[in-house]
Amino acid sequence: MNIEEYKNVWVFIETEHGKVKNVGLELLNQGKILAKANNEKVIGVVIGRDMNDVVKSVISYGADEVILVEGEEYKDYSTDGYTNVMNKLVKKYKPSVILIGATINGRDLGPRLACRLQTGLTADCTGLDIDEASRAIAWTRPAFGGNLMATILCSDTRPQIGTVRPGVFKKIHPDESKSANVIKEEIHTPADEIRTKLIDFIKIAGEEGVKLEEAEIIVSGGRGLGKAENFSILKELADVLGAAVGSSRAAVDAGWISPLQQVGQTGKTVGPKIYIACGISGAVQHLAGMSSSDIIIAINKDPDAPIFNIADYAIVGDLFEVIPALTQQIREYQNS
Numbered sequence: 001m002n003i004e005e006y007k008n009v010w011v012f013i014e015t016e017h018g019k020v021k022n023v024g025l026e027l028l029n030q031g032k033i034l035a036k037a038n039n040e041k042v043i044g045v046v047i048g049r050d051m052n053d054v055v056k057s058v059i060s061y062g063a064d065e066v067i068l069v070e071g072e073e074y075k076d077y078s079t080d081g082y083t084n085v086m087n088k089l090v091k092k093y094k095p096s097v098i099l100i101g102a103t104i105n106g107r108d109l110g111p112r113l114a115c116r117l118q119t120g121l122t123a124d125c126t127g128l129d130i131d132e133a134s135r136a137i138a139w140t141r142p143a144f145g146g147n148l149m150a151t152i153l154c155s156d157t158r159p160q161i162g163t164v165r166p167g168v169f170k171k172i173h174p175d176e177s178k179s180a181n182v183i184k185e186e187i188h189t190p191a192d193e194i195r196t197k198l199i200d201f202i203k204i205a206g207e208e209g210v211k212l213e214e215a216e217i218i219v220s221g222g223r224g225l226g227k228a229e230n231f232s233i234l235k236e237l238a239d240v241l242g243a244a245v246g247s248s249r250a251a252v253d254a255g256w257i258s259p260l261q262q263v264g265q266t267g268k269t270v271g272p273k274i275y276i277a278c279g280i281s282g283a284v285q286h287l288a289g290m291s292s293s294d295i296i297i298a299i300n301k302d303p304d305a306p307i308f309n310i311a312d313y314a315i316v317g318d319l320f321e322v323i324p325a326l327t328q329q330i331r332e333y334q335n336s
C-alpha cells in the first residue's frame with residue numbers, strides 16, 4: 001500500500017429517520033481542522049434516501065465536498081448495506097482518514113469497515129490531533145476505565161479510521177450561504193446481501209423528550225434527588241427550558257432513571273451550552289462526561305462538593321427548594 005496516495009478527511013454523516021445527527025456535524029468541524037493542517041479537504045459522506053436537506057446542512061456546517069449515495073435500501077442503517085457503500089467509496093477515492101461518530105450504529109459500522117479494508121481503527125476517541133513526526137492522526141481515547149489516556153497511531157495502513165464520542169467536539173455556527181461540490185455515486189446493494197431486516201422501531205420507555213446528544217441544555221440529577229419520583233421536579237425544569245434530562249451513575253444504579261440518560265465516563269459525553277447539575281457531587285467519572293459544557297450550573301447543599309470546582313454558577317442550597325423556585329421564575333420570565 002502506498003499511503004501517499006490516500007488524501008482527505010472523511011466524515012461519515014449518520015442520520016436517523018432522515019435527520020442528520022449532531023455528531024457528524026461536530027466531526028466536520030474537527031475534521032476540517034485536521035484536513036487543513038495537511039492541506040487536504042474535509043468531505044461529508046452521506047448515505048440514505050431523500051438526503052437533500054441533510055446534504056444542505058452538511059455543507060452549511062463546513063464540508064468542502066459531499067459524497068452522496070442514495071437508494072431505497074439505505075433508508076435505515078444496515079451493517080451490510082452501509083459497509084458495502086463505504087468500502088466501494090474508499091477503494092475509489094482513497095481517503096486518508098475516516099471519522100465516524102461513536103454511536104450505536106457508528107460503533108457497528110467502524111469495525112466492519114476496518115476489517116474489510118484491513119486497516120486500523122481506534123474506538124471511542126475523545127481527542128484528535130496530528131502527530132508532528134508522521135503527520136498521521138494521533139487518536140486519543142480513555143483506556144482501563146479512564147485511568148489511562150492512550151494515544152494511538154495507525155502508521156502503515158490507510159485509511160486511518162476512528163470512532164469518536166459524540167459531544168466531545170463542537171459544531172460550528174452554520175453558514176446557509178455556503179456551497180460545495182456534491183458528488184453523486186450510484187452504488188446499490190442487492191436485497192439478498194443485506195442480511196438484517198428491520199421489522200419495527202420500538203421506542204424505549206424513558207427515552208421520550210429531548211435526546212441527551214442533541215440537547216443544548218441538560219438538566220441532570222444525582223443521588224441528591226433521593227428517589228425516582230423526585231426526577232419529576234427535574235423534568236418540569238427541563239420542560240420549561242426545552243432541555244434533556246441527564247443523570248449521574250448513582251441515580252441509574254439506584255434504578256431511578258434509564259441508563260440511556262447517564263452522563264460520564266461509562267455513560268454519555270455531552271457538551272451542551274448549559275449543564276445544570278442537581279444533587280451531583282462531581283466525581284471524576286461524572287466530570288469526564290460533561291466538563292466541556294459551555295456553562296455549568298451546580299445546585300448542591302454541600303458547599304465543598306467537587307462539582308463546584310468546575311461550576312460557572314454555584315447555588316448552595318436544598319435542591320427541593322431551589323429547583324421548583326427556578327422553574328417558577330423561568331416560567332414567569334417566559335410569560336412576561
Ligand SMILES: Cc1cc2nc3c(=O)[nH]c(=O)nc-3n(C[C@H](O)[C@H](O)[C@H](O)COP(=O)(O)OP(=O)(O)OC[C@H]3O[C@@H](n4cnc5c(N)ncnc54)[C@H](O)[C@@H]3O)c2cc1C
Binds near residue numbers: 267320
Ligand atoms: C469505573 C467507574 C465508572 C464510573 N462511571 C460513571 C459515570 O459514567 N457517570 C457517573 O456519574 N458516575 C460514574 N461513576 C460513579 C462515580 O464515581 C460516583 O459514584 C457518582 O458519579 C456519584 O453520583 P452522585 O454525584 O449522584 O452521588 P453522590 O456522590 O452521592 O452525590 C450526591 C450529592 O447530592 C448532594 N445532595 C444530597 N441531598 C441534596 C439536596 N437535598 N439538595 C442539594 N444537594 C443534595 C450531596 O451533597 C452530594 O454532593 C463511575 C465509577 C467507576 C468506579
